[in-house]
Amino acid sequence: MRTYHGRIVSFEDPTSPREYGYMTVEDGRITSLSKERPSIMGELVDYSDRLILPGFVDTHVHLPQFYSRGMISTSLLDWLEKFIFPAEMKFSDPGFARKASREFFSTLIRNGTTTAMVYSSSHREATEIAFEEAMRSGMRAVIGQVLMDRNGPEELLTTPKRAKEEIAAVASRWHGFDGRLFYAVTPRFAVSCSMPLMKTAARVAEEMGLYVQTHLSEQAEEIKEVLRLFPGVSSYTEVYLKAGLLGRKTVVAHAIHLSDTERRILAETGTKVAHCPSSNFFLHSGTMSLPSHERFGIVVGLGSDVAAGPFVSMLEVMRDAYYANPMDPFKAFHLLTMGGARVLGLDGRIGSLEAGKEADFVVVNPEPLASPDDDLWIILSKLMILGDERNVTATYVRGKRLWPAE
Template sequence: MTTRAYRASLLHSIANPDDVGIEASCEYVEDGLLVVTDGRIEAMGNSNTLLLVLPKGTEIVECPNCLITPGFVDTHIHYPQTGIIASYGEQLLDWLNNYTFPAEGAFAEKDTAAEVADLFLKELLRNGTTTALVFGTVHKQSVEAFFEAAQALNLRMIAGKVLMDRNAPEYLVDTPESGYADSKALIERWHGKGRLHYAITPRFAPTSSPEQLSLAGKLLAEYPDVYMHTHLSENLKEIEWVKSLFPERSGYLDVYDHYKLLGPRSVFAHGVHLCDGECARLGETGSAVAFCPTSNLFLGSGLMNLPRLEQHKVNVGLGTDVGGGTSFSLLQTAQEAYKVMQLQGKNLHPFKAFYLATLGGARALRLDDRIGSFTQGNDADFIILDYHATPLLSYRLKQAKNIEERLFALMMLGDDRTVKETYSMGVKVHQR
């Protein structure tokens, strides 16, 4: 048995601030000790107390001027789009045709997929993200390459092969039958292997035929513990397109509902233009939404109404949505979420933003019994944030009076430079 203790300031969310109030939503220890035994959280608390009861010979890692938090959870991202991040000048549907589809065509080659998967995971870890819900491409080998890379680092990752049998270039379409067979084979091989999970992944309603959506629902019924991951109500032209393709359905969400794709492990990216009835249906079915503010702003999609979703008890996490999103950093993503709320006359408290990036994301993925907080027995996925990462951040934090102000400054000024170290199951997987 191996035990190691990390000494720094500690912060983790223990509840949604909307449920218990701001003050009761987080646990903060100014001079804390995080005790890790064999890759799991053994204890967290005041260092003076825990130092007295540590096993003799325990290694203590001193982290001065640092804040230790759970690893970030990204609830929506596309690893094949790493190479098109920061591409100029399009909204959603043109973005897909002009940038996304050509980039994804290269993933027919597994060597290309493996190279990008390695770069992508390193970028996640540099930014403190230890769990993500990830789109592959239509190619089965894109998911094989991703899972192989994630398994080598013992990361908790969720991914799936895109299902797309129409309204896309010929070199990127599958068929209802091949999509079903490939997904089934990937589930059998990878779901539950180590810390990996599978997500049934129709790109979005316009690129899947009714036959394909029906088979996706069949898969979900056959494997109820896998995830379902797709896009929903991101862009107004997209919504009109869905109406024209599925005139018999009452709305965009109803398409997915009809094909039995809603449920506790279903995660819908964006949800920018949802009505109250759709929010209520998401809440009733236990479905989750990924809030992707950098992407929604960059592609001009609109402003997601977070309070409306949460009024209907919908679990929400943050998503970077790279490559439509403009940063792998969930600190930067939280910054943009704050601005999206401001534009709607609302505030986003730093504790609430932190909740969305950690425990809230874990709840959206139904993994809060394993990650997202420092609860005893959880996986020891954590990050060490450096208060002196940049001269400006260091100077600003000297003016901060409490952890709320420090956390807000980290949100506004932090990025990958702020992440000093990243740990997965207690093993260091990134060092700045």
């Protein structure tokens, strides 16, 4: 048993966070939270000049694009062809995939990310390596092999039959592993997937109870291409609806240029949205309207979308979330933590610091941006606008300190 002492803050409520001074953790779970020093504490870990926040959740990130950040373009389709497909092809080399995966997870952890929903490359072996390295890192992750069967380099394409076999093989080993790793069926987006491939993907996900992740309505040029490739559908969202890909375990990234009819489809199917503001600014894709999604009750979390998003740090992504949709820092931290957990359907286990939940948390140093005893709203506002990797002191998953390693 250990008791952590610090300025402990949890964001179950988007308007009024809860604050404590002590958090007791046993066997990876939070057993109690209190303002006063508890009578039974076990070992005391003193973070008295630090904040202790729920672990950050990144709901959308591409592992094989880790080295491709910062290469500018204003056209998603050109950017994919010029920079991303060549970068992802390198993952046919298992040695390279191993090194990149290791660096990827350790960097996320150093930035305070405790849970991530991850796109692997189109390679089965690189995807298995990503799972192995996620396991080794101690992080929580949902990972899937990217599926494409058209409009990409030959080496990255699959077939519905092969996709089905590869998903089944990798997911049967890793989905649910240690209650910490999960598989997501991952058709890249409608431009690079035929209807038979998407239908197959949806069927396997349904049969095996897997997550689904894909991209939706990011850029005008992309939407035009989708409507050209699928004549007879009335919207981008309808393509995924027809394929059977939408549902409670589905997370779509971006969802920027949607009609209310499309928002209604997302809401009715229980589909979740990964909002990736840094990526949207970087590629000049447009601005997702958070209030429009919220009006329909769509659950939204934040995603870095590395490498279209240049920042691994979710604190930096939060700054762009504020620029995209002005919001109170309490709300921004709520989206980052509880929002992310709800997107993944894991809010019963993580996303906030509450007794009974698993102890995923980040120790944050507010200095030099703010003093640890400043008003909480001011500290969080400064972290939201100016925070980055340098503010992260330690990252814990299930009560184990992953960074700096115990």
